[in-house]
Amino acid sequence: MAARVDVRKTYKLYIGGAFPRSESGHSYAVEDAKGGFVANAALASRKDARDAVVAARAAFKGWAGRTAYNRAQVLYRVAEVMEDRRPQFSLAVQQSEGLNAGRADKVVDTAIDRLVWYAGWADKIAQVTGNANPVAGPFFNLSTPEPTGVVAVLAPQRSSLLGLVTTLAPVVVTGNTVVVVSSYARPLPAVTFAEVLATSDVPGGVVNLLTGSAATVAPWLASHMDVNAIDLVGVAGDAALATDLEVAAAENLKRVRRAPAAEPDWAAEPGLDTMTDFLETKTVWHPIGV
Amino acid sequence: MLDGMPAPATPEAPAGWDFSDVVGSDSSLRRFLHGLPGVDQVGAEARAAQLGTRSIKTTAKAFALDLAIRMVDLTTLEGQDTPGKVRALAAKAMRPDPSDPTCPPAAAVCVYPDMVADVKQVLGDSGVKVASVATAFPSGRAALDVKLADTRDAVAAGADEIDMVIDRGAFLSGRYLQVFEEIVAVREACTAADGREAHLKVIFETGELQTLDNVRRASWLAMMAGGHFIKTSTGKVQPAATLPVTLVMLEAVRDFREATGQMVGVKPAGGIRSSKDAIKYLVMVNEVAGADWLDPDWFRFGASTLLNDLLMQRTKMTTGRYSGPDYFTLD
Numbered sequence: 001m002a003a004r005v006d007v008r009k010t011y012k013l014y015i016g017g018a019f020p021r022s023e024s025g026h027s028y029a030v031e032d033a034k035g036g037f038v039a040n041a042a043l044a045s046r047k048d049a050r051d052a053v054v055a056a057r058a059a060f061k062g063w064a065g066r067t068a069y070n071r072a073q074v075l076y077r078v079a080e081v082m083e084d085r086r087p088q089f090s091l092a093v094q095q096s097e098g099l100n101a102g103r104a105d106k107v108v109d110t111a112i113d114r115l116v117w118y119a120g121w122a123d124k125i126a127q128v129t130g131n132a133n134p135v136a137g138p139f140f141n142l143s144t145p146e147p148t149g150v151v152a153v154l155a156p157q158r159s160s161l162l163g164l165v166t167t168l169a170p171v172v173v174t175g176n177t178v179v180v181v182s183s184y185a186r187p188l189p190a191v192t193f194a195e196v197l198a199t200s201d202v203p204g205g206v207v208n209l210l211t212g213s214a215a216t217v218a219p220w221l222a223s224h225m226d227v228n229a230i231d232l233v234g235v236a237g238d239a240a241l242a243t244d245l246e247v248a249a250a251e252n253l254k255r256v257r258r259a260p261a262a263e264p265d266w267a268a269e270p271g272l273d274t275m276t277d278f279l280e281t282k283t284v285w286h287p288i289g290v
Numbered sequence: 291m292l293d294g295m296p297a298p299a300t301p302e303a304p305a306g307w308d309f310s311d312v313v314g315s316d317s318s319l320r321r322f323l324h325g326l327p328g329v330d331q332v333g334a335e336a337r338a339a340q341l342g343t344r345s346i347k348t349t350a351k352a353f354a355l356d357l358a359i360r361m362v363d364l365t366t367l368e369g370q371d372t373p374g375k376v377r378a379l380a381a382k383a384m385r386p387d388p389s390d391p392t393c394p395p396a397a398a399v400c401v402y403p404d405m406v407a408d409v410k411q412v413l414g415d416s417g418v419k420v421a422s423v424a425t426a427f428p429s430g431r432a433a434l435d436v437k438l439a440d441t442r443d444a445v446a447a448g449a450d451e452i453d454m455v456i457d458r459g460a461f462l463s464g465r466y467l468q469v470f471e472e473i474v475a476v477r478e479a480c481t482a483a484d485g486r487e488a489h490l491k492v493i494f495e496t497g498e499l500q501t502l503d504n505v506r507r508a509s510w511l512a513m514m515a516g517g518h519f520i521k522t523s524t525g526k527v528q529p530a531a532t533l534p535v536t537l538v539m540l541e542a543v544r545d546f547r548e549a550t551g552q553m554v555g556v557k558p559a560g561g562i563r564s565s566k567d568a569i570k571y572l573v574m575v576n577e578v579a580g581a582d583w584l585d586p587d588w589f590r591f592g593a594s595t596l597l598n599d600l601l602m603q604r605t606k607m608t609t610g611r612y613s614g615p616d617y618f619t620l621d
Contacts (some may be wrong), residue, residue: 057614220612248611
């Protein structure tokens, strides 16, 4: 019997709930940890980043306007769908990061648990970080956290799934919409994650995923006047690029989560900063007795 | 106007073809309009799609964006329009981008007749025109004297341009002479008591004309009746302006100038929202009608949201970074 012909895959971007090819038409070969060919991924261009920002902006009002309880349910649903796809994620992590099956399974489990953990925070973060402020007058003075807006996330280069989920989930759960630039060399877990998002209840445009080079795309996101914040963890270790991006981001006073010197240990439990870094505090005064 | 381009041939061109015998009776008009060559719909769509693939970059793009801004008829035709809103819109037409003095003004502000005086007060002699819809816009379902009174009102209030709608019911049932005479009558009503004449744009509402053949017939009808501009749509009916429809109209004005020496303008309106779309139209104007039409006197965009996208693209070209809708006014 003749050997079956390989089904060679060319993955696409995830923008506004659809899977378009890159506007540039470019793609690049993705290799596994040993240097073997795995698949092609779309190479995002600056115009894809622009389109992704437009999609994220369009989705922002609806997503931020949902109840926190509902956002929790949506995120929990993402975890459910990931659970169903555990073997696929595990294989993708093995190929991308060169882990053995046991360790890859553990990474996937941690990523799913992390998503559930953040889903639980959706309707609690306002209680923890919000406040009833004592004021010298007959007023209720209440501070509540509000989402910042459209956030660009440069996902970690090394931790292709756990790092991605740990940087992405806290931004989305509080009501922001996101443009993610995945790991350049290890994009496939992110692509699979995008397929999970598309088949769960996350509205189109809330998460937009670009595969490609952060060095090419990130300057356009950092200088984009309609992006409200940027997480630079994906350029950890590249101090020169990180500085350039911070300078570009200053033009519209973006919130910047600065790049660490090296990627942190993603297995460690993240603090609340991952969420509060992309929240604004709204304070209202309300007369007592009205 | 592009450098080195010949001036429009309108005034000094030979009188050319005399169509007075054509428009003499309903039957001769029908014979003429139905004798026009049929439009190859598939061909028109393919041609429009092909022209839409041109890549316009750098200096050509900068030129196209500025030209498109100068061609915008900034439009608001809502029941909820207030004097305050149309005044704000008029101010925006004069200075679309207040942060950049090199940004050109829009061509005109297009409003309902009762808003003309408010707009005129703001625009003054800035050079930005006041356009007013008239003749029982958007349906055109009213008696002729009502339509004419509507038109005279708008002209008396100071409108520089009148956007009239044709009677689609009469057109579709083949009463071409009635449509023709209505356009002629409205054109006469465009002359104010002091002799000032408003330009007349004739709206076909191509979304209701069903076929491209009808678009071609309506174009010739309106041009022979003396319309200064032919306009696709009211913006109230879907589909509004499309590339193939505009292609047919551009062919008509080109052929009409060849036949008579008279130049007529074209205005697609409704559904043009992005700079990319606008540039596709400009490419088509240049390729089909010719560079003479690349001027706000001969080509206009009826739009409201388009202007903001043009401004965002323009800002992107001057600053090198993407802009956002937060930096421009909503209307």
